[in-house]
Amino acid sequence: MTTATIAGADVQIDDEGFLIDPTEWTEDIARQLATNIGIELTDRHWDMIRFIRADYAANGVTPGTRRVQAAGGFATKEQFELFPKKPQKKSAYIAGVPKPAGCV
Amino acid sequence: MPTNQRHLVVLGAGTAGTMVVNKLRKKLKKDDWKITIVDSSTTHHYQPGFLFLPFGTYTTDEIVKPKRKFIPDGVDFMVAEIEKVLPEDNQVLLANGQTLSYDQLVIATGTTPRPDQTEGMMGPQFHDTVHEFYSLDGSKALAEKLKDWPGGKLVVHITEMPIKCPVAPLEFTFLADDFFKQKGMRDKVEITYVTPLDGAFTKPVASAALGTMLSDRHVAVEPDFIIERVDEGKIVSYDEREIPFDLLVTVPLNMGADFIAASGLGDELNYVPVNKQNFLSDKYDNIFAIGDASNIPASKAGSVAHFAVDLFAENFISHVAGEKMVHFFDGHANCFIESGDGKGMLIDFNYDTQPLPGKYPLPGVGPFSLLEESRVNHQGKMFFKWMYWNLLLKGRPLPVPALMSMVGKEEPKELETTEV
Known part of the structure; x- marks a missing residue:
């Protein structure tokens, strides 16, 4: 665990660069994190990020691909279009919630 | 009444x-x-x-x-x-x-495994070149298939987490490697392990150990694979990776x-x-x-x-009785992992503590080794069938505590008690 300055804010990150504390997240941080991994955020990206944050806040668990599809209304194919190759990991990274564990 | x-x-x-x-x-x-x-x-x-x-x-x-x-x-x-x-x-x-x-x-x-939930999984290839081993019928059909399978590309695949017994596809891979070695045809079989996870297992220390066991057995790993459909002779992911197979052994979506x-x-x-x-x-x-x-x-x-x-x-x-419930479950799991050649591993973990190396249940003594292959672990797994039918189902006590204990476990170098 280290402290990093992202978009002018001091935040705690883990060794993969994920925010440790979701409450430290801001939209400016999200923009910077998205730039780090080469993603330009469109309205649809923001919709999905907001769903993931709201669902995490409600359930304490980062929603998986299937939940983002079923409860959030983002088809798996679209998730891959928005966040190429690794939608779960990339969207969680930008949304400032823990990396999905893929369960156990 | x-x-x-x-x-x-x-x-x-x-x-x-x-x-x-x-x-x-x-x-x-x-x-x-x-x-x-x-x-x-x-x-x-x-x-x-x-x-x-x-x-x-x-x-x-x-x-x-x-x-x-x-x-x-x-x-x-x-x-x-x-x-x-x-x-x-x-x-x-x-x-x-x-x-x-x-x-x-x-x-x-x-x-329950639900092959019907993935496009193409239950097509005409099902129980021919596409198999699963999470049901009695499925396991029997796969036994028939393996009897005279001439070799080729074997793909062991997990559709999506969570699945019942998350170590089983790894065990299947280790046992398949051993099975083909015993038959003297390991050189005719190319094994690929395809997973939606970013490594062999969900928890970091065990994932590294199990990943090494796969590479030691010349099993290729294809991580982060989210399947979209099964086509004839290949599986296709949402990001359009294609993995060809002669024999697909999949773990269907569990629901x-x-x-x-x-x-x-x-x-x-x-x-x-x-x-x-x-x-x-x-x-x-x-x-x-x-x-x-x-x-x-x-x-x-x-x-x-x-x-x-x-x-x-x-x-x-x-x-x-209208009273508070005072016992708190910690997510304790204890799994034998068959690794082939008459050996097995054991992992013991809970919500907060990932599988770690060590001895179980007695520190330094065992007899079981955690996260390490041994013959005793394999014998433990074989003996478990008797315990299941004769003790466990009937609610009789087993000689293991319900909550996980750190006794006998070796902490990883960086103290890491939760996964990200």
Whole structure:
């Protein structure tokens, strides 16, 4: 665990660069994190990020691909279009919630 | 029936449900509580045995027995399909038209492989070049296939997490490697392990150890693979990677029972949201879900169900007496991992502590080695079948504690007790 300055804010990150504390997240941080991994955020990206944050806040668990599809209304194919190759990991990274564990 | 008698209904007579009625029938007076258990099937399958059937290690009669044999006297066993639970009315509707009224309900209907949920998986290739080993029929069909399979590209594949017994596809891969070596044809088989995870397993220390075991056995790993469909002779991911196969052994999507969705009690995979420490439904204070049927973030495995039921039985008595439940489940799991060549590994972990190396249950002594291959671990796994049929299902004590202990475990260099 280290402290990093992202978009002018001091935040705690883990060794993969994920925010440790979701409450430290801001939209400016999200923009910077998205730039780090080469993603330009469109309205649809923001919709999905907001769903993931709201669902995490409600359930304490980062929603998986299937939940983002079923409860959030983002088809798996679209998730891959928005966040190429690794939608779960990339969207969680930008949304400032823990990396999905893929369960156990 | 006595006027004050209350009714406990348990849905599902698998590992968890059978243990629940055995434990609770001993604890609840018959005048106070009637107990009914419902299941659509009359046969109990020793599911860990499905892993061995394809390689001819077990025969069907060793792993299939009548459920009735494990249901204690004083418990009504009803064979019926469950249609729906009406939680507001405290009723269960059965497909045969009967209605059961309950005071307390325990949902223990587990999780089921659903090949129908992935496009192309159940096409004409199913049970020909596309196989699974999570059902009795599937394991038997795969055994037939492997008998005279000439070799080629074997792809072992996990559709999506969570799955029942998350180490089983790894075990299958290790046993397949050994099986083809014994047959003198390992050089004719190319094995690829395809997973939606970013490595061999969900937890970092074990993932590294198991990943090394795969590369030692010349098994290629294709991580982060989210399947879109099965085509003829290949699987295709959402990001358009294609993996060709001559023989696909897949773990289909696992889902809870459909009646859970119909009853409005489930999440998107039909698992019942419950408190992860005591298994009480988030919505109803007279509904519990235990074993694989719940959404607790633990492995879907018999060992978890076993440790969970030990605590649940104590808690249930308090709960129905109007008292607080004071036993808290920690997500304890304990899994043997067959690694081939007469050896196995053992992992022991919970919600917060990942599998670590060490000795179990006695520090320094074992006899079991954690996260390390040994013959004793393999013998432990083989002996477990006897324990399952003779002790575990009947609710008799096993010589292992319900909560995980750090005794005997070696902490990783960086103290890392949770995964990200």
